[in-house]
Amino acid sequence: MNDTLVKIEGLSHKYTDSWAVKDINLEIGYRGIVGLLGSNGAGKSTTMNILCGVLNQTAGNVYIDGIDMRKNPEQAKMQIGFMPQTPPLYMDMTVDEYLNHCAHLRSVPKHQIRQAIHEAKERCSIGHFSKRILRNLSGGYRQRVGIAQAIIHKPKLVVLDEPTNGLDPNQIIELRGLIKEVATERAVVFSSHILSEVQMICQDIRMIDGGRIVFADSMDAFNNHIAPHSILLQMDNPPTEDELKNIPDITAVEFLTERQIRLWFNGDAEITKRIVELSVQQGWELREINLEKSSLTEIFAHLSNHRKN
Numbered sequence: 001m002n003d004t005l006v007k008i009e010g011l012s013h014k015y016t017d018s019w020a021v022k023d024i025n026l027e028i029g030y031r032g033i034v035g036l037l038g039s040n041g042a043g044k045s046t047t048m049n050i051l052c053g054v055l056n057q058t059a060g061n062v063y064i065d066g067i068d069m070r071k072n073p074e075q076a077k078m079q080i081g082f083m084p085q086t087p088p089l090y091m092d093m094t095v096d097e098y099l100n101h102c103a104h105l106r107s108v109p110k111h112q113i114r115q116a117i118h119e120a121k122e123r124c125s126i127g128h129f130s131k132r133i134l135r136n137l138s139g140g141y142r143q144r145v146g147i148a149q150a151i152i153h154k155p156k157l158v159v160l161d162e163p164t165n166g167l168d169p170n171q172i173i174e175l176r177g178l179i180k181e182v183a184t185e186r187a188v189v190f191s192s193h194i195l196s197e198v199q200m201i202c203q204d205i206r207m208i209d210g211g212r213i214v215f216a217d218s219m220d221a222f223n224n225h226i227a228p229h230s231i232l233l234q235m236d237n238p239p240t241e242d243e244l245k246n247i248p249d250i251t252a253v254e255f256l257t258e259r260q261i262r263l264w265f266n267g268d269a270e271i272t273k274r275i276v277e278l279s280v281q282q283g284w285e286l287r288e289i290n291l292e293k294s295s296l297t298e299i300f301a302h303l304s305n306h307r308k309n
């Protein structure tokens, strides 16, 4: 069997006079969570709206399970469940009324609707709120209802646009668990502007910057790519620059002040252990040692430059 559920080819979109996304190529498999990471305005929502057939692209093609979204939008959309940034909830409906409405919109056969609603509620742990008016649900439960409507027709792909926005830390943890469960049965595309969020739940990552994909690989490959390569040290009795340079794997030494030093290294973070040991042996009087992690802005700058070169 072909293992590509989503294929996006040369996708570009222009709003009035400027390009929001440009020449995006993506492939997504049938299972697991793919994170679409980008800062505000990077082009995540535009990509997702086109992927879900809500917006017509200026150029390029989108295939869902081999179905061309432009040529057969209805058939392609049957394979997708979408939760946009603001879920389209009717606040005066009960959970049951709303899911019933969504099941009709998604053309679930009439005799299967009761069971479909039951299963979606069970999956999202909202069965006890069946008769609750949406307005009276917490933000976390509204998002659960948003996910329930996205899976009501058992799509092969679920697309979630910044689903954790506006939730408190506990609600975010619960929603993460739910998204992982949902992804055991299908593919999930999850957008966020928060790197740690994507690192926490996604197996694959696509980074978007200025409307272009700047990184596309597994989460493990990404983590290796951005692993820290510098350490910040504070020592009361530091050695000379040459002594530091002679430590295996240290590639450069930068004295920021007399006692504050930045070391650049190759290899893994085990080097911090070696420096602590050396400090004890040599009496360097180490006060502080920190691996310097890149900020998301630095990572984007690095990846964008990489792409241009």
Ligand SMILES: Nc1ncnc2c1ncn2[C@@H]1O[C@H](COP(=O)(O)OP(=O)(O)OP(=O)(O)O)[C@@H](O)[C@H]1O
Binding pocket: 015, 016, 019, 020, 038, 039, 040, 041, 042, 043, 044, 045, 046, 047, 193
């Ligand atoms: N309806 C629109 N009309 C004109 N420009 C738009 C429209 N929607 C988005 N844009 C522009 O397209 C670019 C990409 O926006 P998009 O909403 O896709 O980014 P995003 O990564 O989802 O950001 P956010 O997280 O802020 O929603 C931005 O420059 C934005 O200002």
